[in-house]
Amino acid sequence: MTIEVTIKLTKGHVFLTGESVECSISFSHQLSANHTISQSNSNTVENVAWGSVQIYCHCFTSPKVNKDNKLQSNDTPMFAGTSLAITPESGLTVFSTKPKILFCDLKLYPGQTKTYNYKEKIPNDAPPSYRGQLVKYCYKITVGTQRVNHPVKLLKVPIRVLPLIEVSMSDAGEIYNETTEELTPTNPFLEVRQNENPLNLALQTLQNITARRNPNFYMISNKRGKVARFCLFKPAYKLGEDIVGSLDFTVATVECMQLSVALQCQEEALGLQETKLHTFSRHHEVCFGFQHTQLVLPIPLHVTPAFTTKLVNLKWNLHFEFVTIASKKHETIKSPDNWQAPSEVAIETMVWTLPIRLYSTTPAYVAQGIQSNDIHTLFIR
Known part of the structure; x- marks a missing residue:
């Protein structure tokens, strides 16, 4: 007999801090090839x-970072470990949710399936x-389960968590007004609703910042x-x-x-x-003799x-x-009628670094760009 455990991520595999992870978890009793009607149901x-489910974040560090920062004492995890970690993993669990018991003593008849819905919020201050x-x-x-008189089995499904700027409710009015003025036509009847979802406010703020x-x-x-005059059309992306400049x-x-x-x-x-x-x-561009040029850098x-x-x-x-x-003596002449390129040119290289602000985007957009399987299965025989 085979038990099939399936996790379906109903909202995809990408989430924001402060967002709830949602998935359905199914346990199915698969019919075997030699199953006959003459067998009794008992x-x-x-x-x-x-059956139990839990979300956790594991941290891995280089030996020098672990030694000099004393990870074990300074980055204290919410839980010392996960209750579902049957086999120990390297690194340290820096965040884990409380395990949720899906069921106890579940009886499955051949062909029967039981489905459970799971929802858990990722804290705003969790690492991405x-x-x-x-x-x-x-x-x-991680979904853990155990058949009677069998070892514990784990199904681990990776997800991606993106950082999101935090917005307090006291800032809601200012954010809403800025967004209304810049991104939408003026509406004198539009008011800030006090029960606005903080996650929606943060997403709206993100849109406002990066659209300006x-x-x-x-x-x-x-x-x-x-050397040149550089124009960056906006500082936040x-x-x-695409980062566009001239x-x-x-x-x-x-x-x-x-x-x-x-x-x-820069890490x-x-x-x-x-x-x-x-x-x-x-x-990269050869710009000798150019008066203007532009650059376009896509952000992966x-x-x-x-x-x-x-x-x-x-x-x-x-x-x-x-x-x-x-x-x-090798610089471009303003009226180069008979100018010829020199065989050798003395050059020098200069570097310049300009900080920019890079934010998250909506999880659905990231999930569409990076294809991943939202259904994961474990067979227990």
Whole structure:
């Protein structure tokens, strides 16, 4: 006889902190090939002793981070471990929900299925899912069950948790008014409802922040003069958006031959002089003689927005590299009628880093961009 345990994530596999994880958990008694009608019901009934479900977040750190930050004492977990952790895992459980008992002493007849709905909220201050070089945070839904006189079996389903900015109810009026003024037509009859869901308020604030266009201009210079004028059309972005900017070389007094711009996250272990850089999208262009150019950097859906925990601080930057001419005799002449390219050019490289703000987006959008199986099955024989 076989018991089939199935988890179906009804809202997908991506969630925001402060959001509720919802899934249905089914236990089914599968008919075996040699099952015959002549067998009595008493011989074919399967007894399942118990079923339980729990969500937990496991933290893995590099040896240096674990040693210098004393993870065991400083990052105290809500529970010392999960009650469903039959086999110990490496790392440390930094968050776990209270186990929920789905049933005790469940009897299943051949072909019968019992389905249970599970809903659990992820706290606002829980760490997000993250796979870095110094720290990793991994979330799983674990269903444990045991047939009578059989060992315990576990079905572990990975989920992804994104960080979300926190919004207090006292800020609701201001947020609603800003959003109304900027993103919707003025409505004098629109009032802030006091019972507005904090999660919806946070999502609305996120939309308001990332939709606002606020061009910022930066004069990029080295010790010899101006290299370019950079315009970033807005400072805050969501996952899946494109970072768009423009470069103006008409103001330059130093000729730029080529440039490279990369979307870069900076992973910093708190309390340590330890920083890791991760580069994602990159724009490279030979711009010798250009007056203007633009850059477009897509933000991948699989990256983690900026966040801070007791162990790590994650920030996002635009990292520029400019290759400029180091000698004036090779710089572009304004009227180059008979100008010929030199065989050798003395160059120098300068770097510049511009911080940006990167936020989460709606979980459904991330789930569509990153395909994942929302149904997971375990067979117990």
